[in-house]
Protein backbone atom coordinates (compact mmCIF):
# COMPACT_ATOMS: atom_id res chain seq x y z
CA UNK A 1 0.00 0.00 0.00
CA UNK A 2 1.45 3.34 -1.06
CA UNK A 3 -0.03 6.26 0.85
CA UNK A 4 0.70 10.00 0.68
CA UNK A 5 2.60 11.48 3.63
CA UNK A 6 0.41 12.63 6.51
CA UNK A 7 1.43 16.30 6.25
CA UNK A 8 0.39 17.35 9.75
CA UNK A 9 2.08 14.39 11.43
CA UNK A 10 5.30 14.99 9.40
CA UNK A 11 5.26 18.63 10.52
CA UNK A 12 4.93 17.54 14.15
CA UNK A 13 7.64 14.90 13.69
CA UNK A 14 9.98 17.65 12.53
CA UNK A 15 9.26 20.25 15.21
CA UNK A 16 7.33 18.85 18.20
CA UNK A 17 10.29 17.65 20.23
CA UNK A 18 12.78 20.40 19.46
CA UNK A 19 10.64 23.56 19.54
CA UNK A 20 10.29 25.02 23.05
CA UNK A 21 6.77 26.48 22.68
CA UNK A 22 4.05 24.39 21.08
CA UNK A 23 1.15 26.61 20.15
CA UNK A 24 -0.79 24.25 17.91
CA UNK A 25 -1.19 20.98 19.79
CA UNK A 26 -4.68 19.57 19.81
CA UNK A 27 -4.34 17.66 23.06
CA UNK A 28 -4.87 19.10 26.53
CA UNK A 29 -2.14 19.39 29.18
CA UNK A 30 -1.21 15.73 29.72
CA UNK A 31 -1.61 14.16 33.14
CA UNK A 32 1.41 12.58 34.82
CA UNK A 33 1.21 8.89 35.62
CA UNK A 34 1.37 9.75 39.32
CA UNK A 35 -1.57 12.09 39.14
CA UNK A 36 -3.67 9.57 37.26
CA UNK A 37 -2.82 6.77 39.67
CA UNK A 38 -3.93 8.97 42.57
CA UNK A 39 -7.42 8.88 41.04
CA UNK A 40 -7.59 5.06 41.24
CA UNK A 41 -10.24 3.38 43.38
CA UNK A 42 -9.56 0.14 45.29
CA UNK A 43 -10.48 -2.08 42.35
CA UNK A 44 -8.29 -0.27 39.80
CA UNK A 45 -5.41 0.05 42.29
CA UNK A 46 -5.50 -3.70 42.66
CA UNK A 47 -5.66 -4.22 38.87
CA UNK A 48 -2.67 -1.90 38.42
CA UNK A 49 -0.46 -3.45 41.11
CA UNK A 50 -1.17 -7.03 40.03
CA UNK A 51 -1.15 -6.38 36.31
CA UNK A 52 0.45 -9.13 34.28
CA UNK A 53 2.04 -7.87 31.08
CA UNK A 54 0.53 -10.59 28.96
CA UNK A 55 -1.53 -10.23 25.78
CA UNK A 56 -4.92 -8.69 26.44
CA UNK A 57 -8.45 -9.45 25.20
CA UNK A 58 -8.49 -8.37 21.58
CA UNK A 59 -11.57 -6.13 21.68
CA UNK A 60 -10.59 -4.55 25.00
CA UNK A 61 -10.65 -5.17 28.75
CA UNK A 62 -14.24 -6.07 29.81
CA UNK A 63 -14.23 -3.44 32.59
CA UNK A 64 -13.03 -0.80 30.15
CA UNK A 65 -15.81 -1.66 27.68
CA UNK A 66 -18.32 -1.41 30.53
CA UNK A 67 -17.07 2.11 31.31
CA UNK A 68 -17.15 3.10 27.62
CA UNK A 69 -20.75 1.92 27.29
CA UNK A 70 -21.68 4.53 29.93
CA UNK A 71 -21.00 7.27 27.37
CA UNK A 72 -23.91 5.89 25.38
CA UNK A 73 -27.63 5.43 25.78
CA UNK A 74 -28.00 2.20 23.82
CA UNK A 75 -24.56 0.68 23.15
CA UNK A 76 -23.61 -2.66 24.68
CA UNK A 77 -20.03 -3.62 25.61
CA UNK A 78 -20.09 -6.15 22.72
CA UNK A 79 -20.55 -3.28 20.28
CA UNK A 80 -17.20 -1.72 21.23
CA UNK A 81 -13.65 -2.36 20.00
CA UNK A 82 -10.80 -0.71 21.91
CA UNK A 83 -7.80 0.29 19.76
CA UNK A 84 -5.45 3.17 19.00
CA UNK A 85 -7.57 6.08 17.68
CA UNK A 86 -5.61 6.46 14.44
CA UNK A 87 -5.70 2.69 14.02
CA UNK A 88 -9.48 2.87 14.33
CA UNK A 89 -9.67 5.20 11.34
CA UNK A 90 -7.30 3.03 9.33
CA UNK A 91 -9.13 -0.22 10.06
CA UNK A 92 -12.64 1.16 9.62
CA UNK A 93 -11.82 2.74 6.24
CA UNK A 94 -10.21 -0.49 5.06
CA UNK A 95 -13.19 -2.56 6.15
CA UNK A 96 -15.82 -0.24 4.69
CA UNK A 97 -14.35 0.97 1.41
CA UNK A 98 -13.47 -0.46 -1.98
CA UNK A 99 -11.92 1.00 -5.11
CA UNK A 100 -14.56 3.07 -6.94
CA UNK A 101 -16.70 3.95 -3.91
CA UNK A 102 -17.61 7.58 -3.34
CA UNK A 103 -16.88 9.12 0.04
CA UNK A 104 -17.80 12.54 1.44
CA UNK A 105 -15.68 13.92 4.25
CA UNK A 106 -15.65 17.12 6.29
CA UNK A 107 -12.82 19.26 4.87
CA UNK A 108 -10.35 20.63 5.89
CA UNK A 109 -9.74 17.78 8.28
CA UNK A 110 -7.51 15.26 9.95
CA UNK A 111 -5.87 13.80 6.87
CA UNK A 112 -6.44 10.09 7.51
CA UNK A 113 -10.20 10.70 7.56
CA UNK A 114 -10.07 11.09 3.75
CA UNK A 115 -6.54 10.02 2.64
CA UNK A 116 -7.03 6.30 3.33
CA UNK A 117 -10.14 6.43 1.12
CA UNK A 118 -8.09 8.14 -1.61
CA UNK A 119 -5.44 5.45 -1.35
CA UNK A 120 -8.02 2.67 -1.65
CA UNK A 121 -9.10 4.28 -4.93
CA UNK A 122 -12.28 6.01 -3.79
CA UNK A 123 -13.49 9.33 -5.12
CA UNK A 124 -13.56 11.76 -2.22
CA UNK A 125 -15.66 14.95 -2.04
CA UNK A 126 -14.92 17.49 0.67
CA UNK A 127 -17.82 18.93 2.68
CA UNK A 128 -16.46 22.41 3.35
CA UNK A 129 -17.78 24.89 5.90
CA UNK A 130 -18.68 28.48 5.06
CA UNK A 131 -15.74 30.41 6.46
CA UNK A 132 -17.50 33.77 6.51
CA UNK A 133 -20.28 32.23 8.59
CA UNK A 134 -18.05 31.10 11.47
CA UNK A 135 -17.23 27.80 9.76
CA UNK A 136 -20.87 26.81 9.25
CA UNK A 137 -21.35 23.26 7.91
CA UNK A 138 -24.46 23.40 5.74
CA UNK A 139 -26.35 20.06 5.60
CA UNK A 140 -28.02 21.10 2.31
CA UNK A 141 -24.57 21.41 0.80
CA UNK A 142 -23.77 17.93 2.09
CA UNK A 143 -26.96 16.58 0.49
CA UNK A 144 -25.91 18.07 -2.85
CA UNK A 145 -22.61 16.11 -2.74
CA UNK A 146 -24.31 12.70 -2.45
CA UNK A 147 -24.08 10.45 -5.53
CA UNK A 148 -25.66 7.06 -6.27
CA UNK A 149 -22.30 5.40 -5.47
CA UNK A 150 -21.75 7.25 -2.16
CA UNK A 151 -20.85 4.57 0.36
CA UNK A 152 -19.65 6.60 3.32
CA UNK A 153 -19.99 10.03 4.91
CA UNK A 154 -17.20 11.00 7.31
CA UNK A 155 -17.86 13.72 9.86
CA UNK A 156 -15.76 15.13 12.68
CA UNK A 157 -17.49 17.28 15.32
CA UNK A 158 -16.18 19.06 17.33
CA UNK A 159 -14.13 19.74 14.23
CA UNK A 160 -10.38 19.61 13.74
CA UNK A 161 -9.09 22.23 12.84
CA UNK A 162 -11.84 24.88 13.16
CA UNK A 163 -13.42 23.93 16.49
CA UNK A 164 -16.83 24.17 14.79
CA UNK A 165 -19.80 22.11 15.90
CA UNK A 166 -23.18 21.35 14.42
CA UNK A 167 -26.44 21.36 16.34
CA UNK A 168 -28.66 18.37 17.06
CA UNK A 169 -31.02 19.23 14.22
CA UNK A 170 -28.13 19.24 11.75
CA UNK A 171 -26.88 15.94 13.17
CA UNK A 172 -30.34 14.40 12.71
CA UNK A 173 -30.43 15.84 9.18
CA UNK A 174 -27.17 14.06 8.33
CA UNK A 175 -28.48 10.79 9.75
CA UNK A 176 -31.73 11.13 7.84
CA UNK A 177 -29.76 11.56 4.60
CA UNK A 178 -27.64 8.49 5.40
CA UNK A 179 -30.63 6.36 6.32
CA UNK A 180 -32.60 7.38 3.24
CA UNK A 181 -29.72 6.55 0.88
CA UNK A 182 -28.32 3.61 2.85
CA UNK A 183 -24.99 5.34 3.48
CA UNK A 184 -22.64 4.45 6.33
CA UNK A 185 -21.62 7.25 8.69
CA UNK A 186 -18.16 7.48 10.27
CA UNK A 187 -18.35 9.98 13.13
CA UNK A 188 -15.01 11.08 14.60
CA UNK A 189 -15.94 12.29 18.08
CA UNK A 190 -12.42 12.64 19.46
CA UNK A 191 -13.10 16.14 20.90
CA UNK A 192 -16.49 15.29 22.43
CA UNK A 193 -17.00 16.57 26.01
CA UNK A 194 -14.92 19.68 25.28
CA UNK A 195 -17.98 21.73 24.29
CA UNK A 196 -17.81 25.17 25.96
CA UNK A 197 -21.56 25.00 26.64
CA UNK A 198 -22.73 21.63 27.83
CA UNK A 199 -26.01 22.07 25.96
CA UNK A 200 -24.07 22.00 22.67
CA UNK A 201 -22.94 18.41 23.25
CA UNK A 202 -24.35 16.02 20.67
CA UNK A 203 -25.31 12.43 21.31
CA UNK A 204 -22.86 9.95 19.86
CA UNK A 205 -23.91 9.14 16.27
CA UNK A 206 -23.61 5.44 17.12
CA UNK A 207 -26.57 5.80 19.50
CA UNK A 208 -28.75 7.37 16.84
CA UNK A 209 -28.11 5.37 13.69
CA UNK A 210 -27.53 1.64 13.27
CA UNK A 211 -25.08 2.21 10.39
CA UNK A 212 -22.98 4.81 12.18
CA UNK A 213 -19.58 4.04 13.60
CA UNK A 214 -18.19 6.45 16.20
CA UNK A 215 -14.59 7.06 17.20
CA UNK A 216 -13.67 8.40 20.63
CA UNK A 217 -10.71 7.98 22.94
CA UNK A 218 -8.35 9.35 25.53
CA UNK A 219 -6.09 11.55 23.38
CA UNK A 220 -7.93 14.89 23.46
CA UNK A 221 -10.75 15.33 26.00
CA UNK A 222 -8.99 13.12 28.55
CA UNK A 223 -5.49 14.66 28.17
CA UNK A 224 -3.95 11.19 27.94
CA UNK A 225 -2.67 10.85 24.34
CA UNK A 226 0.35 8.83 25.43
CA UNK A 227 -1.86 5.94 26.51
CA UNK A 228 -2.75 5.36 22.82
CA UNK A 229 -6.24 4.18 23.74
CA UNK A 230 -9.41 4.88 21.81
CA UNK A 231 -12.43 2.92 20.64
CA UNK A 232 -14.82 2.30 17.79
CA UNK A 233 -18.48 1.79 18.56
CA UNK A 234 -21.28 0.62 16.29
CA UNK A 235 -24.51 -1.37 16.31
CA UNK A 236 -23.59 -2.69 12.86
CA UNK A 237 -22.44 -6.16 13.93
CA UNK A 238 -21.19 -7.22 10.51
CA UNK A 239 -18.90 -4.19 10.34
CA UNK A 240 -17.67 -4.61 13.93
CA UNK A 241 -16.88 -8.29 13.24
CA UNK A 242 -14.87 -7.29 10.16
CA UNK A 243 -13.02 -4.67 12.22
CA UNK A 244 -12.13 -7.28 14.83
CA UNK A 245 -10.74 -9.58 12.10
CA UNK A 246 -8.72 -6.74 10.47
CA UNK A 247 -7.18 -5.80 13.82
CA UNK A 248 -5.43 -9.17 13.92
CA UNK A 249 -3.15 -7.65 11.26
CA UNK A 250 -2.47 -4.35 13.05
CA UNK A 251 -2.03 -4.52 16.84
CA UNK A 252 -4.00 -7.71 17.73
CA UNK A 253 -4.79 -6.28 21.16
CA UNK A 254 -4.16 -3.21 23.30
CA UNK A 255 -1.28 -2.36 25.59
CA UNK A 256 -2.03 -3.83 29.01
CA UNK A 257 -1.00 -0.85 31.25
CA UNK A 258 -2.87 1.59 29.00
CA UNK A 259 -6.11 -0.30 29.45
CA UNK A 260 -6.00 -0.21 33.25
CA UNK A 261 -5.05 3.47 33.23
CA UNK A 262 -7.94 4.05 30.82
CA UNK A 263 -10.39 2.47 33.27
CA UNK A 264 -9.09 4.83 35.98
CA UNK A 265 -9.52 7.82 33.65
CA UNK A 266 -13.03 6.87 32.60
CA UNK A 267 -14.12 6.44 36.20
CA UNK A 268 -12.94 10.01 36.84
CA UNK A 269 -14.24 11.49 33.63
CA UNK A 270 -16.21 14.40 35.07
CA UNK A 271 -13.25 15.77 37.02
CA UNK A 272 -10.91 15.31 34.05
CA UNK A 273 -13.23 17.08 31.59
CA UNK A 274 -13.82 19.90 34.08
CA UNK A 275 -10.07 20.40 34.59
CA UNK A 276 -9.41 20.46 30.83
CA UNK A 277 -12.26 22.86 30.11
CA UNK A 278 -10.95 25.19 32.82
CA UNK A 279 -7.56 25.37 31.10
CA UNK A 280 -9.21 25.88 27.70
CA UNK A 281 -11.52 28.65 28.90
CA UNK A 282 -8.72 30.46 30.69
CA UNK A 283 -6.61 30.34 27.54
CA UNK A 284 -9.50 31.41 25.32
CA UNK A 285 -9.93 34.59 27.36
CA UNK A 286 -6.23 35.37 26.78
CA UNK A 287 -6.62 34.66 23.06
CA UNK A 288 -9.67 36.92 22.80
CA UNK A 289 -7.66 39.86 24.15
CA UNK A 290 -4.68 39.00 21.98
CA UNK A 291 -6.67 38.83 18.76
CA UNK A 292 -8.54 42.01 19.63
CA UNK A 293 -5.26 43.82 20.21
CA UNK A 294 -3.75 42.45 17.00
CA UNK A 295 -6.82 42.56 14.78
CA UNK A 296 -4.68 44.14 12.03
CA UNK A 297 -2.71 40.93 11.84
CA UNK A 298 -5.34 38.26 12.44
CA UNK A 299 -8.92 37.36 11.79
CA UNK A 300 -10.21 35.34 14.75
CA UNK A 301 -13.00 32.86 14.15
CA UNK A 302 -13.62 31.64 17.64
CA UNK A 303 -14.24 27.93 18.12
CA UNK A 304 -17.28 26.51 19.94
CA UNK A 305 -15.70 23.35 21.28
CA UNK A 306 -12.38 21.58 21.58
CA UNK A 307 -8.82 22.71 22.11
CA UNK A 308 -8.03 24.16 18.67
CA UNK A 309 -9.12 26.89 16.26
CA UNK A 310 -8.19 28.02 12.77
CA UNK A 311 -7.59 31.80 12.66
CA UNK A 312 -6.28 33.64 9.62
CA UNK A 313 -3.03 35.59 9.40
CA UNK A 314 -3.50 38.90 7.56
CA UNK A 315 0.14 39.99 7.49
CA UNK A 316 2.40 40.73 4.55
CA UNK A 317 4.02 37.30 4.31
CA UNK A 318 2.60 33.87 3.47
CA UNK A 319 1.51 31.52 6.26
CA UNK A 320 4.33 29.01 5.68
CA UNK A 321 6.90 31.77 5.96
CA UNK A 322 5.19 33.21 9.06
CA UNK A 323 5.28 29.78 10.75
CA UNK A 324 8.90 29.24 9.75
CA UNK A 325 9.96 32.60 11.18
CA UNK A 326 8.07 31.99 14.44
CA UNK A 327 9.86 28.68 14.88
CA UNK A 328 13.28 30.08 13.99
CA UNK A 329 13.11 33.41 15.80
CA UNK A 330 10.92 32.67 18.81
CA UNK A 331 10.85 28.89 19.15
CA UNK A 332 7.06 28.81 18.78
CA UNK A 333 5.36 26.20 16.65
CA UNK A 334 2.04 26.86 14.94
CA UNK A 335 0.60 24.78 12.12
CA UNK A 336 0.15 26.39 8.70
CA UNK A 337 -3.06 25.61 6.76
CA UNK A 338 -0.88 24.14 4.01
CA UNK A 339 -0.51 20.94 6.07
CA UNK A 340 -4.30 20.64 5.74
CA UNK A 341 -3.99 21.26 2.02
CA UNK A 342 -6.31 24.22 2.67
CA UNK A 343 -5.78 27.46 0.77
CA UNK A 344 -5.18 30.87 2.29
CA UNK A 345 -3.26 32.04 5.30
CA UNK A 346 -4.94 30.11 8.10
CA UNK A 347 -3.12 28.41 10.92
CA UNK A 348 -4.12 26.03 13.68
CA UNK A 349 -3.74 27.29 17.19
CA UNK A 350 -3.98 24.98 20.20
CA UNK A 351 -5.04 26.15 23.66
CA UNK A 352 -5.33 23.04 25.81
CA UNK A 353 -1.89 23.45 27.37
CA UNK A 354 -1.06 25.45 30.48
CA UNK A 355 1.87 27.37 28.97
CA UNK A 356 -0.17 28.77 26.09
CA UNK A 357 -0.01 32.38 27.42
CA UNK A 358 3.79 32.17 27.49
CA UNK A 359 3.92 30.93 23.90
CA UNK A 360 1.57 33.71 22.90
CA UNK A 361 3.83 36.29 24.52
CA UNK A 362 6.57 35.07 22.19
CA UNK A 363 4.32 35.63 19.19
CA UNK A 364 3.55 39.09 20.50
CA UNK A 365 7.24 39.79 20.89
CA UNK A 366 7.79 38.67 17.32
CA UNK A 367 5.02 40.92 16.00
CA UNK A 368 6.47 43.87 17.86
CA UNK A 369 10.02 43.32 16.71
CA UNK A 370 11.77 43.97 13.47
CA UNK A 371 11.52 40.35 12.30
CA UNK A 372 8.02 40.88 11.10
CA UNK A 373 9.18 43.49 8.63
CA UNK A 374 12.10 41.41 7.45
CA UNK A 375 11.77 40.12 3.93
Ligand SMILES: Cc1ncc(COP(=O)(O)O)c(C=O)c1O
Pocket residue numbers: 026084085086087110156160188190219225228
Ligand atom coordinates in the same frame (compact mmCIF):
# COMPACT_ATOMS: atom_id res chain seq x y z
C1 LIG B 1 -9.97 14.43 14.55
C2 LIG B 1 -8.95 13.44 14.99
N1 LIG B 1 -9.20 12.13 14.85
C3 LIG B 1 -8.32 11.20 15.22
C4 LIG B 1 -7.10 11.55 15.74
C5 LIG B 1 -6.11 10.47 16.09
O1 LIG B 1 -5.86 10.36 17.44
P1 LIG B 1 -4.49 9.72 17.94
O2 LIG B 1 -3.41 10.62 17.45
O3 LIG B 1 -4.56 9.69 19.40
O4 LIG B 1 -4.38 8.35 17.34
C6 LIG B 1 -6.77 12.90 15.89
C7 LIG B 1 -5.46 13.32 16.43
O5 LIG B 1 -5.03 14.43 16.30
C8 LIG B 1 -7.73 13.87 15.51
O6 LIG B 1 -7.49 15.19 15.63
